[in-house]
Amino acid sequence: MKIKLPTKKGIPNTNPEIDFEQLVIIGANGSGKTRFGAKIEEDNHLKTHRISAQKSLSIPKLVRPTSLEVARNEFFIGSNHPQQNVNEALSYKKSNRWGDNFNTHLLNDYEKLLVLLHTEEYETLSDSKEKNILSPITKIDTVKSIWEKVLPHRKLKIKSGVIETYPTGQEDNKYNASEMSDGERVIFYLIGEVICSPEKSMIIIDEPEMHIHKSLVKTLFDLIEIERPDCSFIYLTHDIDFAFTRQNAAKIWAKAYEGNSIWDYEILEGDMPIPEQLYLEVLGSRKPVIFLEGDNSSIDYEIYEHVFPTYTLKPLGSCEKVIQSVKSFNEQKGFHHIDSFGIIDRDRRQVDDIVKLNSKGVWVLDVAEAExxxxxxxxxxxxxxxxxxxxxxxxxxxxxxxxxxxxxxxxxxxxxxxxxxxxxxxxxxxxxxxxxxxxxxxxxxxxxxxxxxxxxxxxxxxxxxxxxxxxxxxxxxxxxxxxxxxxxxxxxxxxxxxxxxxxxxxxxxxxxxxxxxxxxxxxxxxxxxxxxxxxxxx
Structure with missing residues (x-):
């Protein structure tokens, strides 16, 4: 998707363009990320669905379906309205969905989400009955499937207007979804918000990692993105670990909000290392590090990102840089306490050479090259x-x-x-x-x-x-x-x-x-x- 970005400091009356499928806007707390995302929504409101970091996770014990049109309007713009073409009115969306506080309103739409999910299921099942279609897959089925993949130790039971959960293999111990943990509720909420977004939406998610255990974040958003290939995703985060999980995403470093809808930010090019200052300003990764040959678009990075999900991966270009970085990083381990390793291609290396590299924490492919x-x-x-x-x-x-x-x-x-x-x-x-x-x-x-x-x-x-x-x-x-x-x-x-x-x-x-x-x-x-x-x- 191609959009114009908000005005950049030092370039008056100019809005840079960016073409992306996934975009990560990363910066420290207070750097204006939320306002940046809100401005993108304001400029593209007809095709944008934004999920706030400030949101209520209160789940009603029971919801009642309504008409599909009403449920969609309530979900997408915050209220139903008899006026035709109401989606064209940005002011109406600001007032109803965002409570006249477009940047920091506490979003309270969990009930609206559940109403839409149950209404869509009712309508789909009713329509399939008339057409003699057996067991259609509804949106709530999809949400359930992804939720259970992310949390395999839990299962969901979908009833009319009610959702229950129970430990896997213990269906007799069911309890209402309103009693789920914050992590379980926010995972269901994020999946549901994305699944219910209109076709070809631009979905903005503020602080996607909030309330979710780090070991689950990557799996959750990988599955969400696979389910909605028609949509483009914008993530607003201060978490480097999360930013690294979006391997093919374009990245923007948000430095500061200057006022008057102007931001100080940098578009990080694919071959440009993340600036050192960024590491100092945001919460750094505490996971062990694997240095790699190539860059963020190389095949070994794309593969290892899924093979080593508990590591931070850092491409450096050449094998010499990998070997030197592992050496230097491990020499400073007493200061940062982070384990460091490297992976390099075999490239005709003999056994003696591999033994020496292994002893220094550098791993070697047992195939000639990553491809x-x-x-x-x-x-x-x-x-x-x-x-x-x-x-x-x-x-x-x-x-x-x-x-x-x-x-x-x-x-x-x-x-x-x-x-x-x-x-x-x-x-x-x-x-x-x-x-x-x-x-x-x-x-x-x-x-x-x-x-x-x-x-x-x-x-x-x-x-x-x-x-x-x-x-x-x-x-x-x-x-x-x-x-x-x-x-x-x-x-x-x-x-x-x-x-x-x-x-x-x-x-x-x-x-x-x-x-x-x-x-x-x-x-x-x-x-x-x-x-x-x-x-x-x-």
Missing amino acids: NLLLIEDIVKAVASHMGRDANDVFDQVKRNLISFFSDQMEAQILLHFKESLRKKFLSLTNFTKKNLDDVLPELNTMYQSIDKQNLFENIKLDFEKAASTQNYDSILQLFNLKNALIPASKVCDLTGIRNKEEYKRLVITILKRKDIVSEQISKGIDLKIIKTLHNNS
């Missing part, structure tokens, strides 16, 4: 099943295609590995110990002559030939370092009915977001492809 993760068996089979194909048959064909491609490329790949091994050996020549040139030159000659180049080549060749002769798929993924070529060569897209590599990547991420048995299996499969504690047994 190869998309071809591990668990992922290929999950995608095939999702697309309605025979998982075993698709994987067998992918395996045959990749083995064949590996055999064709083997000679060139051996030379590339040999070249990289030589580079590292030659780099080690600079570790001479002598102090003057006359002594250094003989030492260098001795070190150079000690490199058995033929043996080095033969050992690499042996590894490749063994992988090819045994048709060891895992070994091929570990050795095959040919960027952007493996997925097309495997023909996994053709075999699963997916148009191209980018769509295949997006589907893998979508499956990982679902937090079900399949996504858990994929996450474990990826985790097993990361070497964390390798010991050199040679």
Whole structure:
């Protein structure tokens, strides 16, 4: 969705434009985030549904359905009104939904939400009865489904005008939803508000993390976003942990409200690190950190975000920066008490190198590069099943295609590995110990002559030939370092009915977001492809 942002300090009479699917506005308390969101709603009120941070979580024990038109008007603009086109009147919405206090009014619409959910269910079931449609999925069914995925230890029971809850497996211990905890109530409320929002809405959620345990926040909003792909989301938050969970979101740093509908803010570009000042002004993450290669849009970041939900992930660009940052961060652990790790591509690294990296807290992929993760068996089979194909048959064909491609490329790949091994050996020549040139030159000659180049080549060749002769798929993924070529060569897209590599990547991420048995299996499969504690047994 493309919108004009509020006026930016230093750029009078100008409203920058932004195009987004998800937008995170992050800043300290008092930096004007709520007013920023309210201004966006004011400028786009016909297509915007805003959920306030200041809201009543009081749930009525019983509600009565009304007409669907009345329920929708009450929910969306705060009151029903006989006037046609009432949604066009911003002043009416400000007065009724926001109590003439557009920025900080205590939103009290839980009852209106429940009335709309029960009314929509009644209307849907009545309509389906006339059309002989069996068991239609209503909005309240969807809310129930997502709520139970986020809180698997609880179940909901939907009755006429009443909602009850009970511990999973203990239906005899039901109690009215009005007695739920704040966390359980706000999760139901947020799901319901989003599910009931009009089609193609821009949904603004102020302090989405409020009252919700940190371990549940990411799962909740992943599931909500999947359910409403027609909508765009704007989150207003001071929580860096939450901001990092919205991996593909555009981000704005709100610094201060200057008055007169002018804000001091910065649009953070995708390749721009979050400024240090931001970390000082907002509540910093206290979770352990994993530094990554690449940037926020790289495939490894998108994957690891779901495999390591209890970590803060920080892309740094190069593997050298990852290694150095882990070292520096861990040296300061006595000050910040946060564990730090790194993940880097294997990139033709030998066992000795991996052992040293592991000892320093740097984990190494057990595939040549991150993109190869998309071809591990668990992922290929999950995608095939999702697309309605025979998982075993698709994987067998992918395996045959990749083995064949590996055999064709083997000679060139051996030379590339040999070249990289030589580079590292030659780099080690600079570790001479002598102090003057006359002594250094003989030492260098001795070190150079000690490199058995033929043996080095033969050992690499042996590894490749063994992988090819045994048709060891895992070994091929570990050795095959040919960027952007493996997925097309495997023909996994053709075999699963997916148009191209980018769509295949997006589907893998979508499956990982679902937090079900399949996504858990994929996450474990990826985790097993990361070497964390390798010991050199040679």
